[in-house]
Amino acid sequence: MPILEKISQPLQARHWTDSIPLEYHYTAGVAGEEFRRELKENGRFLASKCAKCKNTYVPARMFCPSCFIEMKETRTLEGPGYVYSFTTVNRNRTGDAAEPVTLALVKFDGAKGGIVHRLDSSDSVTFGMKVVPVLKGPSERTGALTDIISFKPA
Ligand SMILES: [Zn+2]
DSSP, X not given: OOTTSXXXXXXXXXXXXXXXXXXXXXXXXXXXXXXXXXXXXXXXXXXXXXXXXXXXXXXXXXXXXXXXXXXXXXXXXXSOEEEEEEEEEEEETTEXXXXXXXXXXXXXXXXXXXXXXXXXXXXXXXXXXXXXXXXXOTTTOOSSGGGEEEEEEO
């Protein structure tokens, strides 16, 4: 059947089933790499600052989502974060969890965005509660978000 010939009956279309082997490597991007390097080497969160709108974003990113311009200025966040939102889950991928896990969106004063991670304080979590990260030791860090063990009340 020529390629330009119109098919009037769907069952006339040829098809086959096969698989295509794919390999890929995930990269965090330029700003993501810098964020991870700062977390690994210095245990701090890197944020990007927009020269036009003056907003600061965490985690660091290359372009301002408001102005669409490249952000070249970075800074590390000082002080504790705060619980913007949270939820407690009782199930995991395989069924019931051994213990409930509280996950929180932690934001930082003066910065947009935030970090979603475990929160060690399931009994007394409140919105706005000040929290600090609990990090792995410097020699154990790999530059991944799992370098953060959890957040805990400040
Ligand atoms: Zn901006």
